[in-house]
Amino acid sequence: MSKFVKTLVAFSAVALVLGVALAPAPAAAQTAAELETIIASLQSQIEALTAQFGGSNTGSGGTTFNFTRNLTLGSTGEDVRQLQQFLNNNGFSVAASGPGSPGLESTYFGNLTKSALAAFQVANGISPAVGYFGPITRSAIS
Template sequence: TAEIKNSNPNYGADNFYYTFNIYNSIGEKIYTLTDNSFIYAGEIKYIFEANIIQKDIKKIELSFSEINWKSRDEFPKPEIQTREVKTESTKPINVSGLVINNNAFELSKVSIISFLFNENGIRIGVSKTELNNLKAFEERFFRIIFPDYISLITEAPALTIYNFTSNLTIGFKSEDVRLLQQFLKEQGFFDRELTNYFGSITKNALIQYQKKEGILPTSGYFGPKTRNYINSLTTPAALPKFNINEADPSLTKVYVEPKR
């Protein structure tokens, strides 16, 4: 699932193409999916693709092309609402309710996406259904099923596990320096070839990472604070392992997108 936002309040796109590229832990592209969609002016939209069954997922890239912009007047968002939405904690879990077309014209398709959250407010599941040919002012029942085998939601992507034990600073040479550079590269702060030397480039990259994460002081010194912080992010115990059966029904959210 990808969340995209059109920050332009005056223009939407009645068609655009998107491509998901999925990479494994060694950087190989293992899956590509291309499809088309649309987005209204000022809208937050969710792109949901099911049945992508891959185990070793390290990185997902999303790109857009051939965006056909239209003014809000040319491509207005139809009025639609839901009511009596409820989550049933059965097996499989399902979300149901009523969707209402508040327009004087038929909607060719209505996509309904539901998100499940656990008691801590962490998103742990997503599923989708579609209704076709919703007539003017029609009210129709919908049900969204959450299969037990949802993979991209319930299984964490593969992560490199780090266990730094040494303090590092300018002039140091060690395997830990190379691993630190690898971590900073994964985070988008280091764009050079990996070495085992801690120089000014490594220091500056570390400073930028410390600033982003709020680790003080932001000095570029790899001491206990930064070391323990990174170790805590990538230990096996820290990897999220979610079970949709832990969903809190009171936190369920439903997103509805109509298309004329």
């Protein structure tokens, strides 16, 4: 074979490989019904996992954590995290993002926790509503 033919064959082979490799794949569009089926399946899996792990306190009502001490600005510990989770789960958001936000509750009782707790106290007729977590508020969430 001549040098020209070898070059032409090599160029053609490269062009063919690139053409196949770079050709756009057909889109795999899913219908609304298929998406609804997938969503329903995911929701049932979430419900099964929630039931398997004993559920979670995501709605109104008490908490399963046993609070045993008063909490105020500067308090730290697992009880602070549990308080933040309770507040977040019941519509009294500690923070929109970062520490204290749902899923990122912290062990530090700061001004954001105090404000969310005060809002809970106002909504539940606890006086004084100053963001201090004492016996009156503890009994209200149990």
